[in-house]
Amino acid sequence: MDYLKIANGPVMWLVCGLGVGLVLVQSLLFVRRSIIAGRELGITDQQFKHAVKASTISAIGPSLVILGGMISLLVTMGGPIAWMRLSYIGSVQFELMSAEFGAQAMGVSLDGPDMNAVAFTNGVWVMALGSFGWVLFTGLCTHKMDKFRNVLAGGRKAFMPFLSIAAVLGAFAYLASDRIMRFDQGTKSCIAGFAIMALIVIVNRKLQKQWLKEWAMCIAMFGGMLIAVLI
């Protein structure tokens, strides 16, 4: 596997590192400014701490999924590309598919013996072309999205909160249905995750436990997984 020498070479590390670096720089810029602005708006240190804790706990499950997705990418596309794509723009559901489409278009299979540098390069092209739209669209349009939302809501301000929930629910209903309709272990996991989360939210309306708010997502994710494995 000759092409992996280049795929894992210093040039690729440097080039891919730039993308990951950009993500970190942006986060640091935004966090610094947000803490200042947040304090001015009366957000307490306690609230900041709760946010950091809840996000850290909730990030563990998905990060493990992404790490799992990286294993197969590492083998076929090398370390730098796998590392960059999963921390910058890419998404774990799409990246392996992109690499495969790229290799297929060259008439080879990603994990086959004829996989070569040109097919690898094509995979890298497909990954970039398959995902740049997210960054381009948000780069150009984020500051106008409030206006677009107004149009969708037909100018009715009171409808706005419902519109937001409807949009998120529509998107996740699609993602969930796609898993449910496969009728495999993922079906069980999805339904179990739904049931656990619904239960926690309803119970916690009465209990109002802070720790349950922070752990809810993590419990639902691993609980759903566990139930799917056991049943």
Next chain:
Amino acid sequence: MENNQNRYETDYIPYIVRWGRITNLLGVALCFLPALILTFGFGFNPGLTAIVTGSLAQVSGSCIFWFVEPISYFPVLGIPGTYMSFLAGNGSSLRLPCSAAAQDSAGVVQGTEQGTIISTIGIAVSIFVNVALLSLGVILGTSVLSQLPAQVVSALSLILPALFGAMLAQFAVAQPKIGATAIVLALAMTWLSKNGFLAIFPGQPTYVIIIVAVFGTIGVSKLLFDKGMLKA
């Protein structure tokens, strides 16, 4: 307080928009850099035909998400969170859940100024956790990662469906009528697609499902709202 609110509008948001645009547009350019270096630096040129063939297969499935995800998630993520989530990627599977959990836990309302700030913190934390874990993974490398038992790897793949179900539940419990609408629409469309009824649409009909699920749910919610059937 009023003065501070003013500074949010006149100072904070303009700063975020200026740097968000710069970093995200720079992000578009950097995203092509590895491919350009491989093609023109190393000389591995796949040719335009292969690039287009491979990309069309991928883009036809993903391009609808370029627009629907940012538009759908923006109210939760806020302006800074939207720039960050889509520069860092993994929006549905990592950024949105972390943003929602952070805001819920800090006791702020989504879409407000406080919500926007807390969402930014939550997403930044998710970025640091994700980059740290992936960097560790890539340093340990395939030798260690491939030692993971196959059962563990296959169990990991079950986390994502549970996450989608849990996110659905978190919002559906808050608005059961909208939740039921979304679930019925999405299940029905997915069923139609799996049974070939959407084959009349060109390409991969995924985009039909997601458009009906998102905009159909918004439409029905509007009707329910107009009839006074939705409560905050």
